[in-house]
Each structure stands twice: as C-alpha cells, then as structure tokens.
Amino acid sequence: MALERLEFEFIGEPENGENDWEYLHIGHVMSGDLEILAERLPAQANVTRIHVTTSAVGFGSVWQMVIDEFMATHKMYGCEIWINDDGATPAVVKLRLWQLVREMSAK
Amino acid sequence: MESMAARRTEWTLRKNEFQKRLCEGRQFVDEPGSKTVNPADCVSLLEAVIRSGDRVALEGNNQKQADFLADCLCNVDVERVNNLHMVQSVIALPSHCELFERGIAGLADFSYSSPQSARVAQMVSDGKMKIGEIHTYLELFGRYFVDLTPDVALVTAISADRAGNLYTGPNTEDTPTIVEATKFRQGIVVAQVEKIVDKLPRVDIPGEWVDFLVPVGRPCYTEPLFTRDPALITDVHVLMAMMVIKGIYAQYGVKSLNHGIGFGTCAIELLLPTFAESLGLKGKVCSHWTVNPHPSLIPAIECGFVESIHSFGSEVGMEDYMANRPDVFFVGPDGSMRSNRAMCQVAGHYAVDAFVGSTLQMDRYGNSSTAVAGRIAGFGGAPNMGCDPPGRRHSTASWLRAGRESTMTRGLIGPVPRGRKLVIQMVETFGAGRVPSFVHRLDAWTLMEEAGFKVPPIMMYGDAITHLVTEEGIAHLLRCDSLEQRESAIKAVAGYTDLGREANPKETLELRRQGIVQTPEDLGIDIGDANTSHLAARSIRDLVEWSDGLYRPPDRFREW
Numbered sequence: 127m128a129l130e131r132l133e134f135e136f137i138g139e140p141e142n143g144e145n146d147w148e149y150l151h152i153g154h155v156m157s158g159d160l161e162i163l164a165e166r167l168p169a170q171a172n173v174t175r176i177h178v179t180t181s182a183v184g185f186g187s188v189w190q191m192v193i194d195e196f197m198a199t200h201k202m203y204g205c206e207i208w209i210n211d212d213g214a215t216p217a218v219v220k221l222r223l224w225q226l227v228r229e230m231s232a233k
Numbered sequence: 234m235e236s237m238a239a240r241r242t243e244w245t246l247r248k249n250e251f252q253k254r255l256c257e258g259r260q261f262v263d264e265p266g267s268k269t270v271n272p273a274d275c276v277s278l279l280e281a282v283i284r285s286g287d288r289v290a291l292e293g294n295n296q297k298q299a300d301f302l303a304d305c306l307c308n309v310d311v312e313r314v315n316n317l318h319m320v321q322s323v324i325a326l327p328s329h330c331e332l333f334e335r336g337i338a339g340l341a342d343f344s345y346s347s348p349q350s351a352r353v354a355q356m357v358s359d360g361k362m363k364i365g366e367i368h369t370y371l372e373l374f375g376r377y378f379v380d381l382t383p384d385v386a387l388v389t390a391i392s393a394d395r396a397g398n399l400y401t402g403p404n405t406e407d408t409p410t411i412v413e414a415t416k417f418r419q420g421i422v423v424a425q426v427e428k429i430v431d432k433l434p435r436v437d438i439p440g441e442w443v444d445f446l447v448p449v450g451r452p453c454y455t456e457p458l459f460t461r462d463p464a465l466i467t468d469v470h471v472l473m474a475m476m477v478i479k480g481i482y483a484q485y486g487v488k489s490l491n492h493g494i495g496f497g498t499c500a501i502e503l504l505l506p507t508f509a510e511s512l513g514l515k516g517k518v519c520s521h522w523t524v525n526p527h528p529s530l531i532p533a534i535e536c537g538f539v540e541s542i543h544s545f546g547s548e549v550g551m552e553d554y555m556a557n558r559p560d561v562f563f564v565g566p567d568g569s570m571r572s573n574r575a576m577c578q579v580a581g582h583y584a585v586d587a588f589v590g591s592t593l594q595m596d597r598y599g600n601s602s603t604a605v606a607g608r609i610a611g612f613g614g615a616p617n618m619g620c621d622p623p624g625r626r627h628s629t630a631s632w633l634r635a636g637r638e639s640t641m642t643r644g645l646i647g648p649v650p651r652g653r654k655l656v657i658q659m660v661e662t663f664g665a666g667r668v669p670s671f672v673h674r675l676d677a678w679t680l681m682e683e684a685g686f687k688v689p690p691i692m693m694y695g696d697a698i699t700h701l702v703t704e705e706g707i708a709h710l711l712r713c714d715s716l717e718q719r720e721s722a723i724k725a726v727a728g729y730t731d732l733g734r735e736a737n738p739k740e741t742l743e744l745r746r747q748g749i750v751q752t753p754e755d756l757g758i759d760i761g762d763a764n765t766s767h768l769a770a771r772s773i774r775d776l777v778e779w780s781d782g783l784y785r786p787p788d789r790f791r792e793w
Contacts, residue, residue, distance in 0.1 A: 191729055216729045217661055217704040217728065218469055224760040225761045
C-alpha cells in the first residue's frame with residue numbers, strides 16, 4: 127500500500143511550560159482512524175515538527191488546514207508529533223488532536 | 234334543460250368479479266368450507282385468483298416479508314398471469330425483482346427499495362420495470378384508498394386460526410393497512426402463516442377479511458434493521474450527540490421525537506443515562522418516542538428517561554424485553570407488542586417535537602439526499618418525519634419556541650404566532666473514504682437524468698431543516714432571515730469540504746455572535762472530552778446486560 131509522508135513545522139513561543147508530560151499516545155491505527163505520538167522537547171525549544179504518515183494519498187492541503195487550525199488554537203510549540211493515519215476524516219483528525227491537548231493538560 | 238349524464242345501473246361489478254375468483258380459488262382448499270391451502274398448491278391458487286394487469290400488494294415491509302408468497306408468485310405461468318402492477322411499500326427481496334425479470338409484473342408503485350437499489354435501477358434502464366411513482370409510506374398508503382387500491386393482497390402473519398383470523402404480533406407493520414384497503418373494495422386476501430392454531434394469542438386481522446391461508450411451516454423472513462452495535466460508535470458521533478442534547482434538546486425542551494437509524498442518533502440514545510442525566514435533563518427531554526424498538530434505547534428506558542414508545546415495526550430480539558415493559562411499549566392484552574406503520578407514521582409526522590436523521594449529501598441550500606447514481610433506493614418514511622407538517626394545530630413548548638425563532642415564516646403569514654417541528658440533520662462533514670458530505674451538486678440530479686424522474690429525489694428539502702449538526706458545530710438554520718444567511722450558516726459548519734472552505738471567517742464569527750452558529754466551545758463542550766467512555770453501553774453484550782437478559786440479539790450480533 128502506498129503511503130504518503132507529510133511534514134509540517136511551526137515556530138513560536140511555548141505557552142504553558144508547567145505541564146508535566148514527556149510522551150503521549152492517543153488513538154489507534156485502524157481504518158478511518160489514526161494514532162498520535164507526541165514527545166515534549168527541552169523547555170527552551172520553540173519548534174514543533176509534525177510528521178504525518180497516511181494511507182490516504184493526495185489530501186495534503188486538507189492536512190495543512192487542519193494542522194494550521196490546531197496550532198493557531200492551541201499553540202503547541204516545542205513538540206515532536208508523529209501522526210500515523212489510516213484514512214481518518216478531518217473530523218477524526220481534529221478530534222484526536224484536541225484529545226491530545228486534553229491529555230497534555232491532564233498530566 | 235341541460236343534458237344529464239346517463240344513470241349508472243351496475244353496482245356490484247367488483248363484487249361479482251371477486252366472487253368468481255373466490256370460487257376458482259376454493260378448488261385448492263384442503264376441505265370444503267376451509268380457507269387453508271396446502272403450500273404445494275399455492276402457485277395454482279395464485280393463478281386462480283390473480284388476473285393479468287391486476288394491482289397486487291405483495292407484503293414487502295421494511296422488516297417482515299411475505300417471502301413464500303413472493304416465491305410462489307414468481308412461479309406462476311407467465312402466459313396466464315403477467316403485466317401485474319405491484320403496489321408495495323418495500324422492494325426488499327430478490328424475488329420482488331424476479332417478478333419483473335420474468336415479465337409477471339411490469340409496473341411498480343412503491344416507497345423504498347434500498348435493499349435492491351442497484352437491481353431496480355438496472356431493470357428500469359433495461360425497460361423491465363416501469364416505475365409509476367416513488368412515494369413516502371404515508372403517500373402510498375393514502376393512494377391504497379384512492380387510486381391504487383389493490384385487487385389482491387398477499388400478506389404474512391405469524392399464525393392463523395381456521396376461521397382466518399390472523400396474529401401478526403410485534404411485526405404487524407403494514408398488514409392492517411394493506412388488508413383493509415384490499416378487502417373493503419372486494420379484493421382477494423391471501424395470507425402466508427407459519428402455522429394454523431386452535432387459539433390465537435390475539436386477533437390482529439379479523440378472519441372474515443382473509444380469504445385464503447397458506448401454512449408454510451416456518452416463520453417468514455424478517456430483517457433486523459434497527460440494531461446498531463454500540464462498539465461502532467465513534468468519538469465524533471459522541472461529540473455530535475453531545476451537541477444535539479445540550480444545544481437543541483435541552484434548549485427547546487424536546488419531549489417527543491423520532492430518531493433515524495444512524496450512529497449519531499444511536500449515540501444520543503446511549504448518552505441519555507449519562508451526559509443528559511448530568512445536565513439534569515431526565516423528565517425534561519426525550520420522554521415520548523415514535524421509533525422502532527432500537528436496542529440502543531434499553532439503557533435510557535431502564536433509567537426511567539422514556540415514558541412511551543410507539544413503533545412502525547418491531548426489531549428481532551426485542552420481543553421479550555418489550556413484553557416485559559408494557560408501561561413503555563404498546564403491548565396487547567395478550568402481552569405482546571403490536572406495531573403499525575401507518576399509525577406510527579402519522580404520529581411521527583404530526584405528534585412529535587423533533588426528528589433527527591442523517592444523510593449522505595447536502596447542498597448549500599440544505600437540501601439533502603441519499604440518492605447515489607446507479608441506485609434507486611426510494612424514500613421510505615423519512616420525508617414525513619423530517620418535515621414540518623403544515624396541518625399541525627396542537628402546541629407544545631418546543632413547537633412554540635421553534636416557531637418563534639422561525640424568522641422567515643413571518644414573511645408569508647405576517648405576525649401570526651405559529652409553531653414548528655424541529656428537523657435536525659446530523660452530518661459528518663466527510664463520510665466513509667473521505668467523501669465530502671457537502672457538495673455543490675447533489676447526485677440526485679444525476680439520478681434524475683439517468684432514471685427519467687421529473688424531479689430530483691430529494692429526501693428532505695432545505696426549507697424543512699431547522700438544525701444542521703456537524704462535528705464543527707450547530708447551524709440553527711431556523712434563526713436565519715434569508716437564504717443567503719442560511720447558506721453562510723451551512724458553510725460555517727461544513728468543515729474542510731469545498732463548500733466549507735467557502736465560509737468567510739468574519740461572517741462565521743458574526744453568525745456565532747448572533748447564536749445562529751454554535752461551536753462545541755460556544756456550547757461549553759470540550760472537544761477533547763468527547764469519547765465513547767460516556768456511552769451507557771459500549772457493546773451489544775452491554776445492552777443484553779442492561780435488559781437483564783430479556784433482549785436476545787440475533788446471532789450475527791453476538792460476539793461472545
């Protein structure tokens with residue numbers, strides 16, 4: 127099965143540095159769903175890189191919009207994020223990203 | 234003096250005709266004076282009582298099917314019986330199509346054909362099936378009593394006594410409507426039953442309305458259509474369901490309602506004992522239902538949310554549960570539930586505060602359709618549930634509030650107060666395989682061209698929709714004051730579809746300020762908290778446990 131890889135990078139000031147998490151995992155790779163793995167970079171890091179591996183080829187512009195909205199809303203700077211997707215809809219992608227934020231703030 | 238039409242002198246032509254057919258049919262009964270025909274003689278019976286060109290109601294329901302009679306009808310001598318006009322609510326079985334392939338039937342007036350949608354489209358394009366019209370259930374039932382009265386009805390029941398009384402039980406569905414229309418215009422009624430017994434649990438159809446009985450020794454085919462496995466509900470469904478409960482049910486005080494069979498509505502049902510309870514909504518919303526006995530309603534029933542449920546049909550496996558909850562379901566003196574599609578359609582049309590459904594496609598005006606090119610699926614009952622009935626005159630709190638908010642109505646009737654039914658569509662912006670649900674042109678237009686329809690098969694017209702709910706938020710379309718504003722509100726919740734990308738962010742903000750569009754955030758719902766752990770049941774097995782073992786799901790839903 128052909129996979130498409132997409133890379134996104136954002137630079138900005140990390141917002142809430144007091145959260146105590148290092149690694150997080152949300153979701154599952156299954157048809158119509160995805161998993162997100164997130165690693166927190168050292169405190170001074172202001173770059174977030176998001177690596178998407180997806181089975182649905184040709185949706186780069188939609189990924190760009192969903193991830194732009196996510197970063198504009200939550201300003202998750204200073205993370206390394208891997209997304210492994212098996213054809214999730216934008217609705218599912220967005221929900222999982224928001225669930226990730228909730229997990230982060232719960233830690 | 235004006236010339237006068239000649240006086241009619243013959244008044245019993247139909248009666249005479251059917252008396253003749255009755256006599257011919259009676260040569261196949263097992264003994265003189267009996268109505269019982271050996272299954273082996275059933276084809277001959279049908280050849281005796283049906284004439285070419287007859288209108289025939291072959292009982293094809295949403296769920297139970299007169300499958301034995303359908304098979305027999307397929308085997309009549311096509312030289313003797315052909316060109317039949319089938320008037321049946323659902324084209325469900327391969328045998329229903331076979332009648333047309335073999336030339337026994339030529340014309341169909343029906344409501345729903347989803348199970349055979351591809352084959353129906355093919356037969357139409359091959360010229361084997363001519364479609365009169367595609368109806369909603371109530372329209373077709375209405376026409377049974379006007380210009381589509383059946384000459385012959387082929388129906389199905391659980392059991393009969395020797396006098397011809399029928400017990401149709403929980404899956405009574407369309408039988409009373411079909412038999413009444415046929416018999417009171419002197420038509421012939423043939424019933425297949427599993428067996429003939431000395432005493433029936435109750436009489437659903439009086440024996441004198443039934444001419445022939447065929448005991449086939451097995452139950453008729455019945456499809457479990459309304460069982461949704463809670464394990465297949467996604468977090469997105471939960472998010473949308475939370476929005477409906479908090480942003481619509483709680484706001485309007487929706488007490489009476491109909492739900493479609495999507496996973497979104499299934500999620501609502503399973504959030505009543507948890508999320509809705511936490512909002513203090515028990516007793517305030519969702520107490521009276523016109524809906525099939527969805528197994529996913531069991532937890533809400535057990536928690537006392539639900540006061541009553543009247544049903545179009547039954548659901549396989551729910552029989553004992555319903556029999557043990559007679560305060561909630563419509564249960565006969567014998568102890569078993571009775572459904573009635575016509576009555577429940579009337580109730581769902583006129584007597585409920587809200588309908589919630591889903592669709593495959595919606596255009597910028599809010600018109601929605603499940604039509605797919607190459608498939609003719611019909612309408613069923615959804616358009617009568619999913620509309621505001623202009624003939625409604627009684628009021629409820631929800632109806633009055635929705636009426637007050639319906640800005641555009643005033644343009645036509647002035648400042649006269651009038652209520653409105655809520656018609657809510659739950660639509661994920663993208664369906665399976667990332668196919669966008671919001672489109673510039675509905676596939677219904679293509680199907681119209683392909684099939685030669687006069688109008689595109691729209692399931693619900695945009696003017697009927699009061700609320701559109703997607704994972705992006707709620708569009709309170711009834712609060713819009715122009716078609717342009719409705720379009721903007723639809724685009725505002727259409728997500729990353731092409732239509733959604735046309736939304737103007739400034740305009741969306743203004744719509745949110747005016748309360749026309751509400752995002753989960755506006756409703757105080759944390760998107761990150763929307764997940765299936767909130768559901769009262771997360772598997773079929775959970776539902777069985779909620780029911781104390783009274784719900785007995787069909788094997789295909791058992792994974793333990």
